[in-house]
Amino acid sequence: MSPSSTTQRLDVKKTYKLYIDGQFPRSESGRSYVVNDSKGKFLANASQASRKDARDAVRAARAAFGGWSGRTAYNRGQVIYRIAEVLEGRRDQFEAELRAAEGISAAMARKFVDASIDRLVFYAGWADKVAQVVGGANPVAGPYFNHSAPEPSGVVAIVAPDRPLMGLISVVAPVITTGNTCVVIASEKYPLPAITLGEVMATSDLPGGVVNVLTGSVAEIAPWLASHLDVNGIDLTGVEDAELAADLEVSAAENLKRVRRPGLEDLVAPPPLDRMTKFLETKTVWHPMGI
Amino acid sequence: MTKFEYAPAPESRAIVDIKPSYGLFIDGDFVDGHGKSFKTISPSTEEVLAEIAEADDADVDLAVKAARRAYTRVWSKMSGAERGKYLFRIARIIQERAREFAVLESIDNGKPIKETRDVDVPIVAAHFFYYAGWADKLSYAGYGPDPQPLGVAGQVIPWNFPLLMLAWKIAPALACGNTVVLKPAETTPLTALLFAEVCQQADLPPGVVNIVTGAGETGRAIVSHPGVDKVAFTGSTDVGRAIAKAVAGSNKRVTLELGGKAANIVFDDAPVDQAVEGIVNGIFFNQGHVCCAGSRLLVQESVAEEVLAKLKRRMKTLRVGDPLDKNTDVGAINSAEQLAKIRELSEIGEAEGAERWSPKCDLPQNGFWFPPTIFTGVSQAHRIAREEIFGPVLSVLTFRTPKEAVEKANNTPFGLSAGIWTDKGSRILWMASQLRAGVVWSNTFNKFDPASPFGGYKESGYGREGGRHGLEAYLR
Numbered sequence: 001m002s003p004s005s006t007t008q009r010l011d012v013k014k015t016y017k018l019y020i021d022g023q024f025p026r027s028e029s030g031r032s033y034v035v036n037d038s039k040g041k042f043l044a045n046a047s048q049a050s051r052k053d054a055r056d057a058v059r060a061a062r063a064a065f066g067g068w069s070g071r072t073a074y075n076r077g078q079v080i081y082r083i084a085e086v087l088e089g090r091r092d093q094f095e096a097e098l099r100a101a102e103g104i105s106a107a108m109a110r111k112f113v114d115a116s117i118d119r120l121v122f123y124a125g126w127a128d129k130v131a132q133v134v135g136g137a138n139p140v141a142g143p144y145f146n147h148s149a150p151e152p153s154g155v156v157a158i159v160a161p162d163r164p165l166m167g168l169i170s171v172v173a174p175v176i177t178t179g180n181t182c183v184v185i186a187s188e189k190y191p192l193p194a195i196t197l198g199e200v201m202a203t204s205d206l207p208g209g210v211v212n213v214l215t216g217s218v219a220e221i222a223p224w225l226a227s228h229l230d231v232n233g234i235d236l237t238g239v240e241d242a243e244l245a246a247d248l249e250v251s252a253a254e255n256l257k258r259v260r261r262p263g264l265e266d267l268v269a270p271p272p273l274d275r276m277t278k279f280l281e282t283k284t285v286w287h288p289m290g291i
Numbered sequence: 292m293t294k295f296e297y298a299p300a301p302e303s304r305a306i307v308d309i310k311p312s313y314g315l316f317i318d319g320d321f322v323d324g325h326g327k328s329f330k331t332i333s334p335s336t337e338e339v340l341a342e343i344a345e346a347d348d349a350d351v352d353l354a355v356k357a358a359r360r361a362y363t364r365v366w367s368k369m370s371g372a373e374r375g376k377y378l379f380r381i382a383r384i385i386q387e388r389a390r391e392f393a394v395l396e397s398i399d400n401g402k403p404i405k406e407t408r409d410v411d412v413p414i415v416a417a418h419f420f421y422y423a424g425w426a427d428k429l430s431y432a433g434y435g436p437d438p439q440p441l442g443v444a445g446q447v448i449p450w451n452f453p454l455l456m457l458a459w460k461i462a463p464a465l466a467c468g469n470t471v472v473l474k475p476a477e478t479t480p481l482t483a484l485l486f487a488e489v490c491q492q493a494d495l496p497p498g499v500v501n502i503v504t505g506a507g508e509t510g511r512a513i514v515s516h517p518g519v520d521k522v523a524f525t526g527s528t529d530v531g532r533a534i535a536k537a538v539a540g541s542n543k544r545v546t547l548e549l550g551g552k553a554a555n556i557v558f559d560d561a562p563v564d565q566a567v568e569g570i571v572n573g574i575f576f577n578q579g580h581v582c583c584a585g586s587r588l589l590v591q592e593s594v595a596e597e598v599l600a601k602l603k604r605r606m607k608t609l610r611v612g613d614p615l616d617k618n619t620d621v622g623a624i625n626s627a628e629q630l631a632k633i634r635e636l637s638e639i640g641e642a643e644g645a646e647r648w649s650p651k652c653d654l655p656q657n658g659f660w661f662p663p664t665i666f667t668g669v670s671q672a673h674r675i676a677r678e679e680i681f682g683p684v685l686s687v688l689t690f691r692t693p694k695e696a697v698e699k700a701n702n703t704p705f706g707l708s709a710g711i712w713t714d715k716g717s718r719i720l721w722m723a724s725q726l727r728a729g730v731v732w733s734n735t736f737n738k739f740d741p742a743s744p745f746g747g748y749k750e751s752g753y754g755r756e757g758g759r760h761g762l763e764a765y766l767r
Contacts (some may be wrong), residue, residue, distance in 0.1 A: 004599035123373065133433065138758055148744050148760065186493065232749065248538025253535030256528070256547065256750045281706075281748045282755050285723045285731045286738050 006221035016191065017045045018053060018215065019198030021060035022208020025212040028052045033216065035192055038103025046191040049214040051095060054183065054224045057212035061155040061181040062230055064209030065164050069152050069179035075209050077127030080177055084120035090200060091117075096164055115268055116169045122271075123173040130178055132275055141288045150280040152179035154232030157225035159218055161238040163267055164190035168197060168213075170267045174275035176210055178223055180233070183212045185222060187238065191215035219244060224230040226251035233279045237265070296666065297610070300617040302404045307395045309481065311340035313351055315504060316487035318357035324350045326505070331480055334401035334657040335614050335623035343480050351472070352510040352709055354501040358443040359518055361461040361498030366477065367440055367468050368676050375426030378465060382419035388489070390414065395613045396454055399481040401623030401659070414739055416456040418757075421741035422462035425762060429467065439767040440468030440521035441544060445513040448483075449526045450476035450625050451580040451681075456525050459745075459756045461500060467765035469521065470499045472513055473747025477506040478626045492659055511537070519543060522662040523764060525582070527749050528679075528705075530738050535727035546754025546764040548582065550679040551707030554700035555585030555736060558596045558693075561712035565734065567601045567675055570685070570719050573710060573736040575609060575621055575663050579683040580629070582751075584709035585736055587676060589666075589696050594691045599687065606625035606663050607650040621683060624659040633661050640666045640675035645686070671702055679705070693718060697725040706748030710736045729755070 016035075017024040026032075029050035035058045047053075068076070087094070091113050098109040115144055135149035138220045156175045161167035176183050186194030197215045214221055218239065226234055226248040234252050237264045239245040252259050297650025312328070314321040320436040321648060324344035331340050346354070362619045366374065385392065392415070393407040402411075429438050432446035436755040445465045453475055463470050473485035473486050490500050505507060508529075514537050521544045525532050538545050548676050555573045557566045590598050624630040636662035641647050645666040654660040661682055668688040669676050676686045700709055709728040711719055719733045729747045739745065744760035746752060 136759070138742045138744070140738075140742050142740065144735070144738065147741050148741070148758065153748075184308070204357075242540065249539035250536045253532050253539065254550070256531065256535060256752060258753055269327045281729060282744050282746065282760050283723075283729060283731060283748075284744050284758075285733065286735055287719065287744070288395070288735050 007026070013044070013183045014213070016195045017063070018047050018049055019195060019202070019211070019213040020057045021063075021212065022059065022202055024198065027216070031106060033268040036099050043100060044192055046195070046215045049216040049221055050223065051221070051224045053214060054221050057183040058155060058225070058228050059162055059210055059212060061183050062237065064181045064207055065154055068181055068207055068210045071179075073128035073131065076177060077124045079205050080120055080127060080173065081124035082146050083201060084117050085224065086200050086204045087117050087120065092197065097193045097196055100102035100165055101192060112163070112166045116165045118119065119166070119169050119271075120173055120285055123177040124129060127177050130280075134277060135156060135282070138284070145289055146280050147285040149278070150178065151280045151283050153281055154180065155230060156180045156182045156235060156279050157222075157231050158182050158184040158235040159222055159238040160184050160186050160194070161267065162187045162189050164193040165197065166267050167238065168194050168229070170271060170276070172211055175235065175279055176279065176282055178276050180206065180279050181210045183225060183231075185218055185225070185238070186213055186215050188216070188218050222248055223251060226257070229255045232259060232282070233260075234262040235278070236262045240273070296400055297618045299613070301356050301613060302394055302397070302615045304394060304398065304615065306391050307398065309340050313480070313484050313504070314344050315346050315354070316484065316500070316502040317350070317354045319491065320502065321487070326350060329477060331399060331478065333398050333658070334478070334625050335655065335659050340399060340481065345505040346474075346509045346512070346683070349514045349517060351509060354444070354472045354503050355443055355516050355518040357498035358472050358501050361496055362440075362442055362470040363368045364500050365496045366470050366708055371427035371429060371468070374465065374468060375423045377493060377495055378419050378423030378426060378462060380425060381489055381495070382416050384489045385412065385416040385419065389413070389553050392454060392485065394615065395485055396482045397622070400450065400453055401614050402477050403619040403622045403623050404617055406577060406618065411452060411455045412462060414741065415454050416567055418458040418741040419462045419621035422466040426466040429762065429766065432762050432766075434766045438467070441767055442469060443518055444469045444471045444521040444523060444765065445516060445519035446471055446473040446523045447510045447526065448512060448570060449712070450479040451577060451582070453479035454482040454486065454635065456601065457486060459525070463761045464523070464758070464765050465499065467762055469765050472501045472503060472519070474503050474505060474510050474513055474641060477504070480504045501710050511650055514538065521545070521765065524548070528752075531752055544764070546756070547752035548754070548756060549752035551582045551584070551668070551747065551751050552677065552679055552703045552705045553583055553585050553708040553710065554587045554589050554726075555710035556696050556700060556712065557588045557591060557598055558715075558718065558720065559591040560712035560714045562714065563594065563598060563601060564742070566712040567605050569596065569710060569712060569734070569736040570602055571605055571609070574685040575683050576737050578621055578624055578661070580625060580681055581737065583737065585708075586680060586685060588685055588687045589690050589699055590687065591696075592691050595689050602665065603648065603650070604681060609663050611651065611652050612655060623665060624661050624682060627659055628660040629681065630636065630661060633684060635678055636675055636678060636680045636682055637664060640669070640673065640686070643673045643675070645669045645673055647676060671699060677703065693722065697722065701725075701727045705721060705749040706733065
């Protein structure tokens with residue numbers, strides 16, 4: 001809006017920062033990069049996260065892991081559902097952001113926003129089912145109680161695909177539903193809706209540090225996460241460069257991270273179970289039976 | 292307390308027929324390799340047992356191609372029920388030849404006949420029996436309505452449980468419709484080669500199982516072969532890392548079962564005599580050559596003195612010696628190389644200030660031997676508390692509160708197993724939930740069963756072997 005108009009109010013523009021440990025800090029590097037809309041018009045400056053930001057995010061995720069994984073599955077489901085509720089209330093905002101970012105139609109943007117909300121509801125329901133689906137009692141040949149149950153791997157690094165909202169939720173929700181905490185690198189091209197989603201998570205009873213969102217260069221940040229020894233798993237879904245993906249997998253091998261390799265996937269289709277199980281460990285407990 | 296004098300009770304070697312030399316088992320037949328050969332020896336006597344072919348790249352290539360042919364033409368087309376029947380046959384033949392396998396394993400590996408006879412071989416047969424039954428029920432396993440095999444599995448196994456690790460690898464792979472190229476460890480190839488004979492007796496179609504012998508180079512050739520769809524490895528964390536790097540960027544699926552440094556945690560209310568048996572079983576079973584060995588004893592401070600006194604008394608009764616003697620509790624260290632590693636780390640333990648103790652123990656003149664050993668006064672920073680020794684060496688630490696026990700137990704990059712000894716049920720369940728380890732034994736230790744998934748957290752690797760979970764590694 002033109003400032004010369006006396007009847008029009010000047011927009012208050014949002015500063016897009018990172019989302020780390022429940023806070024919205026700027027990149028410690030002081031860097032930002034220009035994000036344009038689909039027609040090349042300036043939208044905003046996004047924070048360009050650095051190695052230090054990535055490490056801060058991992059530290060926050062590690063600190064949050066004990067509390068989050070220690071909650072009851074029912075409670076985690078409630079929190080994920082709460083994110084869906086809060087997102088539902090912001091449908092118009094996200095529709096506008098997606099249209100601005102991708103230049104898609106209102107109908108298409110609405111479809112992605114709604115699918116994103118529904119995906120959260122889907123995972124909210126999984127939280128207290130997954131242990132029953134993938135765990136169980138083991139009939140061992142001896143007088144022992146023996147059962148297996150899944151537990152979260154720990155801190156998971158994620159490279160989100162280039163679908164601003166649906167892409168982010170499709171990779172983050174399954175990982176945190178089961179009790180992991182994560183550091184996610186948002187779509188480099190469409191970082192803004194990811195940070196706005198951070199605002200949703202920050203107001204949804206999700207403890208700070210469970211999800212940490214970085215924006216910036218995947219090629220710059222991802223190697224630090226892949227080689228970080230306090231990261232237990234890495235999801236490479238959004239890594240489009242095959243050579244970079246292979247390099248990241250090599251770095252990840254240093255501490256035997258669980259790696260989900262990139263691959264074509266229809267994000268709107270019902271998601272594969274391994275979005276959850278790839279970052280789950282099976283724990284088997286034995287106890288003798290006797291009197 | 293003194294040991295009873297036992298008359299020697301050696302198991303007869305007459306049941307095994309060790310040939311002077313062995314080739315590779317490729318496409319259903321024993322063939323000469325293109326490479327060199329190496330000797331396998333008895334670690335308890337250093338006697339040369341046989342000359343073994345060392346498979347080179349060309350041999351591995353032949354084996355992978357044979358496995359691929361068998362996969363495409365026969366095995367992937369066969370109904371699950373028929374595949375299962377082959378596995379049932381194999382299980383039965385192993386049961387029929389159990390004594391032979393037990394004696395041969397004991398000779399080649401150095402482990403006591405008591406263990407090969409009562410643990411290794413029965414679980415091997417049970418493992419084939421278990422997965423045989425899955426072959427026609429895979430659609431019920433929770434991996435989709437119509438799960439498919441991956442293709443050719445390249446499998447590399449260690450020397451500590453040679454035949455058992457073979458069973459853990461081959462049984463689920465075949466049940467799911469894959470074919471395999473398996474490399475046994477260079478120091479323990481004989482039971483795998485005897486297993487090849489079992490495949491022949493079972494009329495298993497040629498190429499479904501291929502056994503290629505050799506050392507690290509042969510293993511690398513398998514892992515990096517482009518015709519291999521899946522890599523399964525059990526062994527050291529360092530080699531596991533190298534494998535994970537080697538397959539990066541490929542479509543190969545990987546499961547790794549690697550090292551450990553398990554905490555065996557004894558609370559003050561534990562039944563002490565049972566706990567002492569569990570500690571002994573945890574670290575001296577199989578000479579401590581066990582990735583899930585309870586190699587760090589965490590004992591509650593208030594009972595540390597009592598537990599240690601009883602532990603030492605019990606250790607004095609352990610019989611170390613001839614693996615084929617049915618009274619033997621602790622056999623030979625598997626190789627000169629492993630013995631050197633155990634000695635080195637034990638010396639480091641002393642140099643770093645821990646106190647070393649072993650019962651008086653007459654060790655045989657020839658062969659590779661190490662007495663059951665404990666270190667007390669160990670701190671978390673000591674290398675003997677952090678690194679896998681893979682021998683009969685126990686590091687003892689103490690704790691005061693359950694929280695401290697959890698912190699110390701989890702203070703390791705490994706996460707394979709853990710033990711808890713307490714009379715209090717709620718404490719067992721809380722501890723079990725806090726320990727970052729794939730297998731938690733409470734008031735027991737070192738129990739294995741085909742129905743029970745086994746595998747690690749963190750740097751102990753990924754994937755599970757055993758149970759319904761064990762199918763996942765071989766299906767898509």
